[in-house]
Each structure stands twice: as structure tokens, then as C-alpha cells.
Amino acid sequence: xxxxxxxxxxxxxxxxxxxxxxxxxxxxxxxxxxxxxxxxxxxxxxxxxxxxxxxxxxxxxxxxxxxxxxxxxxxxxxxxxxxxxxxxxxxxxxxxxxxxxxxxxxxxxxxxxxxxxxxxxxxxxxxxxxx
Amino acid sequence: xxxxxxxxxxxxxxxxxxxxxxxxxxxxxxxxxxxxxxxxxxxxxxxxxxxxxxxxxxxxxxxxxxxxxxxxxxxxxxxxxxxxxxxxxxxxxxxxxxxxxxxxxxxxxxxxxxxxxxxxxxxxxxxxxxxxxxxxxxxxxxxxxxxxxxxxxxxxxxxxxxxxxxxxxxxxxxxxxxxxxxxxxxxxxxxxxxxxxxxxxxxxxxxxxxxxxxxxxxxxxxxxxxxxxxxxxxxxxxxxxxxxxxxxxxxxxxxxxxxxxxxxxxxxxxxxxxxxxxxxxxxxxxxxxxxxxxxxxxxxxxxxxxxxxxxxxxxxxxxxxxxxxxxxxxxxxxxxxxxxxxxxxxxxxxxxxxxxxxxxxxxxxxxxxxxxxxxxxxxxxxxxxxxxxxxxxxxxxxxxxxxxxxxxxxxxxx
Numbered sequence: 222x223x224x225x226x227x228x229x230x231x232x233x234x235x236x237x238x239x240x241x242x243x244x245x246x247x248x249x250x251x252x253x254x255x256x257x258x259x260x261x262x263x264x265x266x267x268x269x270x271x272x273x274x275x276x277x278x279x280x281x282x283x284x285x286x287x288x289x290x291x292x293x294x295x296x297x298x299x300x301x302x303x304x305x306x307x308x309x310x311x312x313x314x315x316x317x318x319x320x321x322x323x324x325x326x327x328x329x330x331x332x333x334x335x336x337x338x339x340x341x342x343x344x345x346x347x348x349x350x351x352x
Numbered sequence: 353x354x355x356x357x358x359x360x361x362x363x364x365x366x367x368x369x370x371x372x373x374x375x376x377x378x379x380x381x382x383x384x385x386x387x388x389x390x391x392x393x394x395x396x397x398x399x400x401x402x403x404x405x406x407x408x409x410x411x412x413x414x415x416x417x418x419x420x421x422x423x424x425x426x427x428x429x430x431x432x433x434x435x436x437x438x439x440x441x442x443x444x445x446x447x448x449x450x451x452x453x454x455x456x457x458x459x460x461x462x463x464x465x466x467x468x469x470x471x472x473x474x475x476x477x478x479x480x481x482x483x484x485x486x487x488x489x490x491x492x493x494x495x496x497x498x499x500x501x502x503x504x505x506x507x508x509x510x511x512x513x514x515x516x517x518x519x520x521x522x523x524x525x526x527x528x529x530x531x532x533x534x535x536x537x538x539x540x541x542x543x544x545x546x547x548x549x550x551x552x553x554x555x556x557x558x559x560x561x562x563x564x565x566x567x568x569x570x571x572x573x574x575x576x577x578x579x580x581x582x583x584x585x586x587x588x589x590x591x592x593x594x595x596x597x598x599x600x601x602x603x604x605x606x607x608x609x610x611x612x613x614x615x616x617x618x619x620x621x622x623x624x625x626x627x628x629x630x631x632x633x634x635x636x637x638x639x640x641x642x643x644x645x646x647x648x649x650x651x652x653x654x655x656x657x658x659x660x661x662x663x664x665x666x667x668x669x670x671x672x673x674x675x676x677x678x679x680x681x682x683x684x685x686x687x688x689x690x691x692x693x694x695x696x697x698x699x700x701x702x703x704x705x706x707x708x709x710x711x712x713x714x715x716x717x718x719x720x721x722x723x724x725x726x727x728x729x730x731x732x733x734x735x736x737x738x739x740x741x742x743x744x745x746x747x748x749x750x751x752x753x754x755x756x757x758x759x760x761x762x763x764x765x766x
Contacts, residue, residue, distance in 0.1 A: 265748060273629050276745050294634065295743070301393065302629030302745060304386075 252320035256329075259316060263326070264333035266309040273302040386620055387608070393627040394609050398638040401610060402600040402764075405483040405639060409514070410592035412573055417593025419566040420586050425558050427530040428551065429537070430454040434523070434590065436463070437475045440766070443690025444477040444598055449698025450655040451475040453529045469528045472658045474698035477691040478598035480640050480684055482516035482591055488644040489519035491680045491696045492658075492670045498644060503670075511584045516594065520587040525551050552583035559586055600640075600686050601764040608761070615761060621751075622758025629745040630707075630755060641685035641762065648678040648737040650713040651695035651706075653729065662726055664696060678733050689763045703756050711744040713737075 280299035283292045316326060408414075420426065421434045432454050437446045439459055446452065447460040456468020464470075473491050480486055489495040496503040497515035504510045510518045524530045525548055531537055536554070540547045560567045560581060570589055571578035605623075607613035615623065626632045635643050646667040657664040667676035680696045693699070694706035700716060708715055713734060719727060734741075747755070 269746075269748060272746055276629065291634075295631065298628055298631040298633060301389075301624060301627050302631075304624055304628060 248320060252325075255316055255319035256321060256325070259312060260329060263309075263312055263316065263329055264336070266305065266312055267330045267333040270306040270309040273299070273305045277303055386624065387615070390615075390620060390623040390627070391609050393633075394605065394623070397627065397633050399605075399609060400484070400639040401606055402602050405480060405485070406595070406599045407482070407484045408592055408595040410588055411596070413570070413589040413592035414596045416566050416569050416573065417589035417591070418597070419563060420559065420589050421593050421597075423559065423563050423566075425562040426524055426555065426586075427454065427532075428524075428555050428558060429532045429534050430530060432456075432530050438478055443687055443692075444479060445475040445691050447692070449474060449693050451529070454532050470655065471529055472656055472664060473696055474693065476683075477687065478594055479686045479691075480600045481519075481598060482514075482595040483600060483640070485639040486644070486684075487515050488681055489515060490522070492667045493644075493646060493681050494670050495519040495522065512587070514588075514591060516591040517584070517587045520590045520594075521552070521583070524555055524583070556581055556583040556586060598766070601766060603686070603764045604761040616757065618754050618757040619761050620758075622754035622756070623761075625747065625751045625755050626758055630711075630747055630751065631743050631745060632710075632755070634743050635682040636685055642682040644681060644684075646676060646679035646681055647740060648733065649680075649695075649710055649740050650678075650730065650733040650737045651697070651709045652699040652713075652717050653726070653733075654695075654697040654699035657697070663729055666696065678736050685759060685762050687763050689760050703759055704752055707747070707752050707755055710740055711747055 277296075277299040280292070280296040284296050286292075313326060317323070410417075424431050424433045424436075426433055436459065437451055437453065438444050439446060441447075442460055446463070448464045451471040451473065452463040452466075452468035453471050454469050456463040457466040476491065481489070487496065487498040493503075494505060495515055495518050497518070502510055502513075502515075504518050505522070506518065511521050512518050527533050527537065527541065531551070533541070537551070540550050560578060564578075566589075567578050567581055570585055571581055574581075574585055576585075604613070604615070604619075608615050626636075635645070635647055637643055648666070653662050653664060656662065658669055659665050665677050667679040667681075668674065670676070683694075688694075688703060692703070693701045694703065695709065700706050700709060705716060717730060719730075722730065
């Protein structure tokens, strides 16, 4: 092989290596790092979003039952409290952008439920079909 | 040649600038949503700029009031002034859980260890006292001019129409606080406003004798002979000083709301927790970040308690209404960062713990080490705190720390 040919081959090899490196970083290292970094926060937000949604539901029912100024004030605060679900959504989208799949996020979400589950009933409630 | 190559370069630079501007605009739009939301919430819930809170009908009495505030001759038979327990270095309080009053030496923790007689409650700070809308005084609201009834221990004849001046009348005749029990006090120690007049007269005499210069100035201001100065006149001067010295000043939050200054991301998140899921705003609203009403929060009890043996019935001691058991006035929040320890008996040292007391009080007590009676009392306080339990939402560690940062934005230098 001529000198020019071997130089070209070397350059192509380097380019291929760089591409493989960046592909590996994007497809493997980034999702892995992102999960390691945000896993606990994501689980926390899964729980917290669920919690503020329940608070909001209670506040809405309080307004329906007795529409007092205090009940409206509580509902307004509960609405602001739903910002936690915005934080959850933002983190979810961020993790997807960093390469985590919807399936992986669903799995982490289930783990968050599992950590607080005390009996089989919790799993049934999570999965049963409600008519 | 330069002319030809410059055109695409100019186009590329313009394009880059346009893209940058759009990116900045997009980022800007993203950043302004939550600050705008918080500004609106702060204003909706009664925020008032500091300059609009200040009110002082006796501005001219401020220098005289300072002398009387610092005078230990306010104590008829002891060695204590208002300043002894209301110190700048402890955020206008004394930095200890239960007030260390008459019979002690030094300040703060030093006074606590010096054999001072302890009062069953945490010394209240003075920020904003007597400002506009500040009508209810003391932990249990024993001076409450929030409505036409003008409640105080003086019945239908309070010594002043001004609630702060009326409030100033109380500590000086409180045994163990600024008054020691000697023969004179024993004779006049009855629940009678008429008998108390004798004690006030004796305190005024004391001040005329030992603070002659301030007394002359006070008499001159009030256009009456010094010999006719009553305690109510000195109380007016003290109130004027308290109003001026401990007035609310501009805070970071005010600059954020009124001057479009920025809050840190943590302060901003804390603000949204305050007005959102923590629902602090349910009680900590209005001009002074307090509804100045009474609520039960299951703080741990420290010390002997107003009712003895670690019991403090709070507002009930004033109204004798069982609905008021364990209720205390909502603490205003200006400068709260500087006024620890917190709670009616100063049982928690940090703002973080004070926040936890509202939604997870069991975290703050060691039930196993408590005696049965203390556990029973704590149980009652928890049950009667159900209003708070069903209001304040669950908070994560991060929420709490954000809230603490937000509360720091209510601080100012005096």
C-alpha cells in the first residue's frame, strides 16, 4: 500500500473510532450516568407528585362541599402545589432526552411504588382494571 | 476581494446573533414564569412594602423612649430593663428558649446560667410591633385590639387606645419578669387594675427619680410638669422607640416583588412551597406574614410551662374557652432567621425544626424517653392541632431547605 493509502486508512480508522466513542457515550454512558444521577430524585418526584395530586383532589372536594374563602385559599395553594408534578414532568423529559427509555422510566416509577408498598394489595391497586 | 468574502461572513454573524437572541428570549421566557407567579402570590396574600407599615404617632419621643427602654429603673425592685431581653444581637429577643428575667446577670445564655428567674415562654422579638395592622400582642394575645372590643387585662378601661402602649404596661408588673416579690408587691398582688395603679405609680416615681433628664424631656414634650408624669407617659415613649427601632425595613423579597430584583433558584422554589404545598400562607399571610390569630401547632414543650409541670394551655389562659387550648398567636416572619430558638417555649433551635413541627412533629421528640404524663400532654397537643395537620402538606428535605432559604429573604439589616 502506498504512503497516501495508509495515511487515508489511518484517518478513516480514527474517524470511525471517534464515531464509535461518541455513539457509546450517547447510547450507553449518558443514560447510565443520568440514571445514576437522577434516579433517587425521580423516585422522590413520582411519590411527591402523587401526594400533591391527592391533596389537590381533597381541596377541590372541600370547595364543592363548602365553598368558603378558606376552602378556596386551600384550593389555590393546592394548585400551586401541583408544581411538583411540573418538576416531575421536566425531569422525565430531561431523562428521555438523555437517553432513558419510557420503559426504563416506568420501571423506576414502579420501583418507587414498590419501596413504599407494604402488601400485595398495593400492587393490585396499581395494576387492576377499574370500571 | 475583501468585499466579496465579507458578505457571507456578515450573514453568518447576523444569523448567529439572531439565533442567540432567540435563545436568550426563549430562556428569558422560561425564567419569568415562576418569578411572576410568585410575585402575584405574594401580593395576593397581603404583602405590604416596609415603608407603608411604619406608623409612629409619637416620633418625637423616640430618643426619650430609648433611654427608658434601656433603664433598669423600669424594674421597681430588680435589675432588669426591656433591653436586657430584647437585644439586637439576638434579633431583638434573647437567644434562649425560656426567658431569663429578674435576678440574673448578663445576656442570653450567660443570663440563663446566672440564676435568673425563668419565665415559661420564649421571648418574643419586636420586629414590626406597633406597625400598621399589628394589633395583637404576646403569645396568647392578652392584648388584642383587633376588633372594637379591645381586649386586655385592663378590662373596659385600657391605659391607652394604642395596643402597643397598652402592651408595654404588662411586663413591668409581671412578677418574676420585671418585678420581684417583696412586701410592697405582696400587698398589691391582686387581680385588680386599681391595685396595679399603685405599682405603676411607684414605677413612674422611680423613673422620675433615677432618669431625671429623660423625665424632664418627656414632661416638656407632653407639656405637663414632671411631677405629674404617669407610667402611661413613659409607656408612650417606650412604644415610640420600639416602633422606630424595630420597624420593618426593605427586604430581599420586597426588592423582588416591587423592584423586579431576582431571587436565587432555591429562594424561588421555597416561595412556591410557602404559597403552595406547604400552605404556610394559610396562617402566615397578611402585612406581617401572620394572621395574628391563634392556632395549635404541636411543638415540643420545654420548661415548666405557663400552667406548670410542662403544660402550657396558651390562648386558653386568656379566654378560658376550651377551643383555645394549646393555641398561640401565629408568629410574624420578618427577620425570623435571627430570632431563634422557636416556638412558644423555644423548644426548637432552628427554622428547619420549626417547619418540621408543623407537619411531622413526632420527628422532634423521643417518645421513649418521655415520661408518661409528657407523652399524654403531647398526644393532646397533637390531637388539638388537627387544623394544622390537615392543612400543611408533606414536605421533602429539599422542600424544607428551600423554605428556609425563602424565609431568609424576609430578613433585613436594622
